Amino acid sequence: MIFRKLFLIGFIGIALTTTAKNEVEFTTKSCDIKVEFYTPSIVRIVKVPKGHTFNKKSLVVIANPLDVAITRNGNKITSDSLSITVDNLGRITFKNKKGKLLLKEKNSNFVLRTDGADKGAYKVSQTFSLEKDEPVYGLGTIQNGILSRRNTHKLMEQSNLEDFQNVVQSIKGWGLYWDNYSPTNYDDDANGMSLSSEVGDGMDYYFMYGKNADGVISQMRHLSGKVPMFPLWTFGYWQSKERYKSSKEVVDVVDKYRELHVPLDGIIQDWQYWGSNYNWNAMEFLADDYLDGAKMIEKVHSKNAHFMISIWASFGPMTKAYKQLNEKGLLFDFQTWPQSGLTPWPPRMDYPSGVCVYDAFSQDARDIYWQNLKRLFNLGVDAWWMDSTDPDFFNPTEHDYEHKAGNGTWRSLRNAFPLCTVGGVYDSQRKENSNKRVFIMTRSAFAGQQRYGSNMWSGDVASSWDMLRKQIPAGLNFSLTGDPNFNTDIGGFFCGSYNNHGSGSATHNPQYQELYVRWLQYGLFCPVFRSHGTDAPREIYQFGKKGEPIYDAIEKMINLRYRLLPYIYSTAWQVTSKDYSYMRPLFSDFASDRKVWNMPDEFMFGSSILAAPIVEAKYTQEKIIKENAMTGWDSKEVKAQPESTAANFNENKTTRKYLPAGTKWFDFWTGKQYNGGQYVNISTSLSEVPMFMRAGSIIPLAPEMEYTGEKKWDNLEIRIYPGADGNFTLYEDEGDNYNYEKGMYATINFHWDNANKILTIGKQKGNYPGIIKDRQFNIVTPNGKKYHINYNGSEIKAHI
Structure with a gap:
């Protein structure tokens, strides 16, 4: 100017x-x-x-x-x-x-x-x-x-x-x-x-x-920029840990979930599948235990699961990408992760890794990045886990900040790095193939990143009740910047302080078991539902077996997530088409109620569900953890501690939750009705997360399934919560391409007339390959009454 x-x-x-x-x-x-x-x-x-x-x-x-x-x-x-x-x-x-x-x-x-x-x-x-x-x-x-x-x-x-x-x-x-x-x-x-x-x-x-x-x-x-649709399967359950150490282990985890009939849609491979740190982020399966990487992905797909893989914003000196980028002067020379060419922590600085971050502000560098990443894409990788997109920037000096970056300096562009590196992958994949929606999970984000098909997670958070409590306002404030896509490592990343009986024993420690279940219940209300962490494995069968309280509580929440998929996917369409948000601070809907202006532990999940997860220990003593993302890697074995009093996880407990003014609320589990504008004491169990339905809500629930797409949505339960007029739009499409951008999708509008107790199911609008034309809706009200409606796409009214 x-x-x-x-x-x-x-x-x-x-x-x-x-x-x-x-x-x-x-x-x-x-x-x-x-x-x-x-x-x-x-x-x-x-x-x-x-x-x-x-x-x-x-x-x-x-x-x-x-x-x-x-x-x-x-x-x-x-x-x-x-x-x-x-x-x-x-x-x-x-x-x-x-x-x-x-x-x-x-x-x-x-x-x-x-x-x-x-x-x-x-x-x-x-x-x-x-x-x-x-x-x-x-x-x-x-x-x-x-x-x-x-x-x-x-x-x-x-x-x-x-x-x-x-x-x-x-x-x-x-x-x-x-x-x-x-x-x-x-x-x-x-x-x-x-x-x-x-x-x-x-x-x-x-x-x-x-x-x-x-x-x-x-x-x-x-x-x-607007928010593109994620694939339907990304809203299912994701299993991960730091890290699976062979292609066999990855496939075995999927097999075990299928054997247990516990729902699973995604498995994630974390770092080091490339072998040595000198080959850091080679974007190839080079480690001895991954030489059959292509076959591994085929096996995962054959079991109706999807595969995400870890990629980074940096490259080791022996990689093809490093050499291409270095020739053009497109690498930064500041210290980043990993600092050592050897794997243990703390790093051996006498054996520097030589790993360098690439200049994501350069179009040439982003093109080279994709040229190398395309090798994995061609093997059938479904999604990208873009780690260290901040990126890691250790012991910065004035020289580091003055490094040329794009058309400026590192100092002038520093915070926009995640936007540019994530955007480079999104743009490149969309040019490559429009039949597979881009899904990126990233550790960092800047303004505008919502347009790049990415979901940000909150980093290597410690496993503590304090950190769990902090995730809720962190995610809500992130959503308020315009990007709705947020998740956390369910259970926290570093859980080593709970390993009282040796490596990996945290999953048998009642203190960690309770924390993990409550964190999972919070994760139920995040756009991505993903378990991940180090120090102990996180698969459901690590916590016990069916019929035991921890296992059953985990399984119940995963099953509920799949039942909620029609509600979640329809909300995703509102996010894309009407600039909506998944996770909504209470003042977004109840700004006239000053009590919710700074309420950090409750939020709306979509338009209808008040999520009120329990974020304090009820069955065990809260363990005080002070750990950050660097000291957590310096893990020390915890000596065996005396057993605390055994927790009786079968007991019911009482919790106090606030219900915003201006509407009536229904307990999801009991159907009990409450007036808004008050705190209520409710009885709850370990296996149930407090959640309330707003009066006038219409909630579609799918049948239980082991993966998205296993069962059609031709027999949905529709829960009606009376007390106010209500509307809901059920959205459906092919699930994993960009044809919806061409108008290939269908919607059904539901309207609840509270005064006359009439439910109107509108005419099905739109079309797409595989559209469901004939189905049954099973209407359920809080008082337990049930009604069955056969629907063929034409408008129908029912007195409920």
């Missing part, structure tokens, strides 16, 4: 010019400002020191400004949704059309960088004034257990356990995306809310007025 010749307006200190129908430029004594409307409710603000040239192509924002009608009256610009005023010091005030104050700038600051690779750029900072009791949310997966971001001070730089998207939103219905990729400090205190970035040619942010949380999320996706 080069500012044009300006003319003075009616007071000293600021000048204004009109440059296009949807934008206005100002100048003050110290800076130039551009106000550009992208929609009537989204406005871009750019500030640069006076006379400075600003010309930037965003890595995140892919939307173009619409033709927005605005009116100008002096220093005030108004659209159909917003009123923006720029004062004589360049401070901007945002109000809605009715004049309600939304957000106000306090001060801006630019500090010229006078040396180093970023010389000529600026350190940029903007401070805003918030109302005293105004909670704000978002930013990313800060692991502090708190929902609101008020009174937070955080250096936002991607890492193993915390990731940042630079998106914040308020209970007042406004959102802000700070379009900067360098490490950024977020601070909120008596001085205001400020964002301060280490590098920028100017200050660049987008103000969004969505009126509520969903509106802000929708606007962020308008700017940065």
Whole structure:
């Protein structure tokens, strides 16, 4: 942006010019400002020191400004949704059309960088004034257990356990995306809310007025990209651990699940299938125990399961990719994982691995990455586990930050690395084959990454009740940045502190067993339902056998996940088509209830289910664990400890949960009805997670199955929860290609008329190969009454 010749307006200190129908430029004594409307409710603000040239192509924002009608009256610009005023010091005030104050700038600051690779750029900072009791949310997966971001001070730089998207939103219905990729400090205190970035040619942010949380999320996706559909099978159960050590072991795990008739849709191969660290991330089966990797994948597929494999953002010096990238100068030389060419921890630095991170900001580098990854894709790999996409960045020096990266420096682009590396795989696979939907699981994410078919997990979290509690607000705040796809390592990654009787014994320790079951019950309500970790295996049969309380509790939740698949997959369509979210903080639906504004342990799962997982020990003593993602690798064998009092997992316990005001609620397990706006004490067992259905909800449940697609959805149970009118749209398609983008899918709308007790099942709309035309719906109400409806695609009404 080069500012044009300006003319003075009616007071000293600021000048204004009109440059296009949807934008206005100002100048003050110290800076130039551009106000550009992208929609009537989204406005871009750019500030640069006076006379400075600003010309930037965003890595995140892919939307173009619409033709927005605005009116100008002096220093005030108004659209159909917003009123923006720029004062004589360049401070901007945002109000809605009715004049309600939304957000106000306090001060801006630019500090010229006078040396180093970023010389000529600026350190940029903007401070805003918030109302005293105004909670704000978002930013990313800060692991502090708190929902609101008020009174937070955080250096936002991607890492193993915390990731940042630079998106914040308020209970007042406004959102802000700070379009900067360098490490950024977020601070909120008596001085205001400020964002301060280490590098920028100017200050660049987008103000969004969505009126509520969903509106802000929708606007962020308008700017940065919509969410594609994941394959249906990705919503089933995934089994993993660090790590399966042979192709035989992988196949044996799938076999065991099929033998036990426990549902399973995915098996994951973690690292080192390539052998030596010098071959790190070779993207080939080179280890002796994986030489039959292609046959392994065939066997997994023959058992109606899918295969995901670990890939990294770095390469060992003996790999083909390393040599190709190195020839073109597309490798960074900073320290990353693994530091040693030998496998044990701590690393032997006298045997350095030579592993280097690749320059994902370069299109050439992303192309080389895919050329090598294509070897695995051609073997039939179904999904990618992109580890260390932060990436691991150890002992950083000034030299490391000044390394050339893409068209900038590592410092200037650092936080956008996950966006670019994940985007490279997504774009390449879609060009290669449109018959298989891209599914990527990644350890890190930046704003806009929702458009790349990826689900982020929260890193190598420790196995503790404290960490379990922190995952809920971390996931909710992540969703509030516009990316709905979040999951965690069920059971926590590092569980070695529970190995009281030798390696792997945690699964027989009642303290860990209880934690694992409760973590699994939280995972039930995440878009990806995946068990993973080190120090002890996590397969269901490691916890006992059928008829024992821990095994049965695990099996019950996995079965429930499969019964919920029609609800979850229909929600996925709402995420794609209507900018919805899976995991929703309670204020998204009940903002008028101030008690939920900072509630960190309950949330809505889709539109109807209140998820209230138990996140404290009820049967055992809570074990205090203090471990981080690096010290966890320095595992020490825990000496045998005296046995604690045996836990009676067959007992019922009492838990206290809050039900938001404004509706009635039904206990999923008992059908009991409660009024909202109160805490309730409920009796619960180890095998049941507290969950409540909102009045007016319509919940489709599938029959139990061992993998998605085993049984057609031609005999669904439909649960009706009366007390309010309700609607639900059942969505179906082929499950694993992009034909839905061409309109090849079908929907059935359900409407509950509460006053007249009439359920209307609308006409089936749309078509796709394999569509179900004749089916039975089995209607169930909380009082236990059942009705059977034969449905052939035509509208039908039933008095319930």
